[in-house]
Amino acid sequence: MQVKKSTRIRKEEIVQAALEVVGGKGVRALTIAAIAESAGMSEANIYRHFSGKDELFSALADFIGSSVMGNAATIAAEGRKPIEKLETIFFSHIKIIAENPGIPRFIFSEDVFLGHPDVAKSLASRIGSYVETVSVVIAAGVREEELKPEISPRETALTMLGMIQFTALRQTIGVLNSDITVESRKLWGNFLKLIC
């Protein structure tokens, strides 16, 4: 029998285990049995701490949302130059994705946005504010004449996030010939030439 721990701790462990399952074998493989095995506990014990898969999905979405999306907002609030902020946002996002492939898989999983509409709504809202955050930084860059005056902040932000997302996707699929950090450096170098 397992050592007994408080629900609060077990919840964290279970969410972490779930994220590992997603990273390793995809959202499709995110079964209660797989989570239980990854967390080293019985299936029934999962239900001691979560009412069901829905609640678990919500917890996972909250964890990802707060740890990843909040990141950009924090960086954007710092007092440096717009271009430096963008660069920091870009590379920290890439780093998070590289270290934890389960995150992009979960966020853009159809199991989430087709199977758990409330979770999807919350994630969509977070993506929206992420775009908004980056847009504001780009707008500041244009105002301070670091970036080309004719570019549109919102569309440029979407282009930048698309670049990140596509990189994550290519990594997941395995079509990335070089390392993701090398690839992302090349992409960022080119993006700078596009926006300046």
Next chain:
Amino acid sequence: MQVKKSTRIRKEEIVQAALEVVGGKGVRALTIAAIAESAGMSEANIYRHFSGKDELFSALADFIGSSVMGNAATIAAEGRKPIEKLETIFFSHIKIIAENPGIPRFIFSEDVFLGHPDVAKSLASRIGSYVETVSVVIAAGVREEELKPEISPRETALTMLGMIQFTALRQTIGVLNSDITVESRKLWGNFLKLIC
């Protein structure tokens, strides 16, 4: 009882039915039962024409690959100016996605690249040549001085495809406030400012 048709025709019908299921309810819902219902035949009859889900996935991948990815190559081979080619590739890709949401869902589905490695390999190869095709057009644009000389063709191509993919993703998730064609026009307008 159904009217009897040749395997060749039935295969096409089944693939089409499968694509409709994916577009409507996602790859997760792509069960034999769902396909059979959408195609208006019994489950057992599916197995008369496909050995199993693997073969069906391969057929779906081939259909999508040849009808979508081949599109770009055709456009690129025409005799117009590079920028016009890029624009045509961009908007026809968006159009295909808009008309058939099952396509991007399937291509980037984890059920494919985690559950059917051989299909994933074939799709990855097609994506690779798609990137290559666009890169070549961009390189031509640079050479003919339509595009900025300092941009890197490959990375710019990846950025453009990321923009498309991210748009498809946002449409699928439902975070696209405006119509996808309106949104894509805005994105293209801005992209032109970035690359020229």
Next chain:
DNA sequence: ATATAATGTGAGCAACTAATCACATGAGGC
């Protein structure tokens, strides 16, 4: 016209999934 092979189908099987339940056990208040 008849034979034959291809096509179509309801019934059902084994494996898997989410969830429940009765029962065991141990941590913490007293």
Next chain:
DNA sequence: GCCTCATGTGATTAGTTGCTCACATTATAT
């Protein structure tokens, strides 16, 4: 020390999924 309740678990259930099979039907070659 012991009581109590939160925590942990094996067994089980109802539902789903991919797939098979015996049997029905029809296109088609001869």
